[in-house]
Amino acid sequence: MSMRLQDVSETAPLRSCTHEYKVNCETCRLSKICLPLAINHQDLEQLESIIQRSKPLQKNELLYHEGTPFQSIYAVRSGAVKGYRTTSDGREQVTGFYFPGEILGMDGISNNSHASSARALETSAICAIPFDSLERLSASMPSLQRHLFQLMSREITEDQLLITLLSKNSADERVATLLLSIASRNARRNLSASQFRLPMSRVDIGNYLGLTVETISRVFSRMQKNGILCVDNKEIEILDQEALQLAANIAN
Amino acid sequence: MSMRLQDVSETAPLRSCTHEYKVNCETCRLSKICLPLAINHQDLEQLESIIQRSKPLQKNELLYHEGTPFQSIYAVRSGAVKGYRTTSDGREQVTGFYFPGEILGMDGISNNSHASSARALETSAICAIPFDSLERLSASMPSLQRHLFQLMSREITEDQLLITLLSKNSADERVATLLLSIASRNARRNLSASQFRLPMSRVDIGNYLGLTVETISRVFSRMQKNGILCVDNKEIEILDQEALQLAANIAN
DNA sequence: CCGCGGCCATGATGCAGATCAAGAATCGGC
DNA sequence: GCCGATTCTTGATCTGCATCATGGCCGCGG
Numbered sequence: 001m002s003m004r005l006q007d008v009s010e011t012a013p014l015r016s017c018t019h020e021y022k023v024n025c026e027t028c029r030l031s032k033i034c035l036p037l038a039i040n041h042q043d044l045e046q047l048e049s050i051i052q053r054s055k056p057l058q059k060n061e062l063l064y065h066e067g068t069p070f071q072s073i074y075a076v077r078s079g080a081v082k083g084y085r086t087t088s089d090g091r092e093q094v095t096g097f098y099f100p101g102e103i104l105g106m107d108g109i110s111n112n113s114h115a116s117s118a119r120a121l122e123t124s125a126i127c128a129i130p131f132d133s134l135e136r137l138s139a140s141m142p143s144l145q146r147h148l149f150q151l152m153s154r155e156i157t158e159d160q161l162l163i164t165l166l167s168k169n170s171a172d173e174r175v176a177t178l179l180l181s182i183a184s185r186n187a188r189r190n191l192s193a194s195q196f197r198l199p200m201s202r203v204d205i206g207n208y209l210g211l212t213v214e215t216i217s218r219v220f221s222r223m224q225k226n227g228i229l230c231v232d233n234k235e236i237e238i239l240d241q242e243a244l245q246l247a248a249n250i251a252n
Numbered sequence: 253m254s255m256r257l258q259d260v261s262e263t264a265p266l267r268s269c270t271h272e273y274k275v276n277c278e279t280c281r282l283s284k285i286c287l288p289l290a291i292n293h294q295d296l297e298q299l300e301s302i303i304q305r306s307k308p309l310q311k312n313e314l315l316y317h318e319g320t321p322f323q324s325i326y327a328v329r330s331g332a333v334k335g336y337r338t339t340s341d342g343r344e345q346v347t348g349f350y351f352p353g354e355i356l357g358m359d360g361i362s363n364n365s366h367a368s369s370a371r372a373l374e375t376s377a378i379c380a381i382p383f384d385s386l387e388r389l390s391a392s393m394p395s396l397q398r399h400l401f402q403l404m405s406r407e408i409t410e411d412q413l414l415i416t417l418l419s420k421n422s423a424d425e426r427v428a429t430l431l432l433s434i435a436s437r438n439a440r441r442n443l444s445a446s447q448f449r450l451p452m453s454r455v456d457i458g459n460y461l462g463l464t465v466e467t468i469s470r471v472f473s474r475m476q477k478n479g480i481l482c483v484d485n486k487e488i489e490i491l492d493q494e495a496l497q498l499a500a501n502i503a504n
Numbered sequence: 505c506c507g508c509g510g511c512c513a514t515g516a517t518g519c520a521g522a523t524c525a526a527g528a529a530t531c532g533g534c
Numbered sequence: 535g536c537c538g539a540t541t542c543t544t545g546a547t548c549t550g551c552a553t554c555a556t557g558g559c560c561g562c563g564g
Contacts, residue, residue: 168462
């Protein structure tokens with residue numbers, strides 16, 4: 001049995017019930033991978049002033065919903081969030097998982113209404129950044145403007161990677177690629193790249209990768225049998241990084 | 253046999269060999285769906301001054317290539333372009349088709365190098381818009397800045413639609429959805445939404461939709477037999493819009 | 505006019521992953 | 535700490551599309 005890490009915040013501990021939480025970008029461990037890249041102290045204070053932090057989302061709580069008026073983009077401070085869109089026949093398609101330091105919600109800009117929904121996969125602290133303020137600020141801060149363009153551009157290239165994955169790769173390759181992606185994002189936050197807890201269910205993984213739950217289970221089992229992984233429910237250990245990379249890279 | 257429309261420019265006719273071609277945004281039939289949305293006359297002149305137009309690309313010519321330094325985004329003025337990325341094992345994944353009035357190349361912003369390649373599907377006239385100039389300009393033109401954010405955001409939502417299509421839909425649904433997308437983009441340019449020439453090969457369609465050439469052929473044949481389409485090589489006529497919509501919407 | 509190369513169509517067969525089914529493990533509420 | 539609900543695993547079977555194979559068509563150069 002493994003320790004539960006679910007509710008451990010990666011930033012300062014949260015006060016229980018005040019309206020605004022005592023955190024700021026300057027002391028945030030994630031600042032380097034989040035918004036304020038290449039911004040000086042003064043600018044940071046300005047940015048700081050528009051960012052809103054509300055009380056943490058509980059597991060399964062909705063951050064925003066498709067069709068809802070777009071106002072803010074969001075930064076994950078702790079926990080994990082899934083983005084998804086609902087098809088006309090009511091099924092959902094998971095379009096991404098978002099971990100601490102990552103930004104979501106930018107698909108809402110084009111129509112002033114969210115094109116997708118976002119839901120907490122576990123208890124999660126989120127920073128909301130009102131987009132109109134951000135827009136105004138970025139007109140006078142070239143580095144911020146640039147950073148925003150880059151963030152959106154990265155989202156595009158990542159979506160294109162997923163498109164390629166879905167279109168060209170086998171089940172094993174897809175799963176391996178996802179695990180490696182999570183591992184490297186963990187590394188970026190100075191967490192273990194070889195041992196972690198998946199915050200999402202098998203259903204969500206399958207949905208994201210265009211596969212069924214059963215297939216995800218089978219791939220995990222197979223990789224366990226082959227000594228590539230150690231899988232204990234949501235707890236994953238990568239035993240053979242090389243082999244996993246190989247499994248992912250066969251065609252990608 | 254149907255008339256060939258391949259090389260007909262949708263804007264002013266092109267001179268044969270001068271360095272800069274005589275076209276401008278103000279008289280461009282596509283201005284409404286291209287960049288200069290919500291920009292006044294003065295601003296337009298400024299924007300105009302940075303846009304470069306070079307001699308048309310011939311069929312199969314490369315517009316930009318993966319890994320190449322990123323300098324400009326591109327607007328299609330006539331013809332058609334495919335965007336694609338090359339997987340590590342050398343195969344390609346088509347990530348989008350771009351028609352007149354549409355913008356491509358924004359995936360290059362995040363790393364200052366193109367994350368994908370783009371190739372002309374037929375003789376095509378392209379406007380290159382140097383991104384650093386655009387960035388500078390947009391800092392002083394809020395409407396332009398907003399327009400750029402919106403363009404990128406739209407690219408994101410469109411990629412997410414493709415992700416959903418690849419992940420959840422059958423071959424018939426995918427093909428039907430693509431045809432409807434092309435039809436509606438034609439309509440936006442005041443061209444026929446029911447009769448058009450596909451600028452891309454079956455291979456490219458299959459690649460884009462995550463299917464093989466054979467499957468594309470079969471779907472076309474089946475839809476022809478069912479009276480939904482009339483297919484004459486690359487010439488497509490949609491005979492039963494309703495049925496096609498139905499075929500696309502089964503799960504989407 | 506013929507012959508060659510690229511593109512397209514269509515049939516026969518195979519297979520990866522979906523679907524169906526049934527248990528086992530884990531979670532969450534009381 | 536128990537019990538129902540949910541999530542996960544594993545097996546058996548089915549199926550949509552890939553793959554393989556072949557032949558037709560069209561455009562182009564000689």
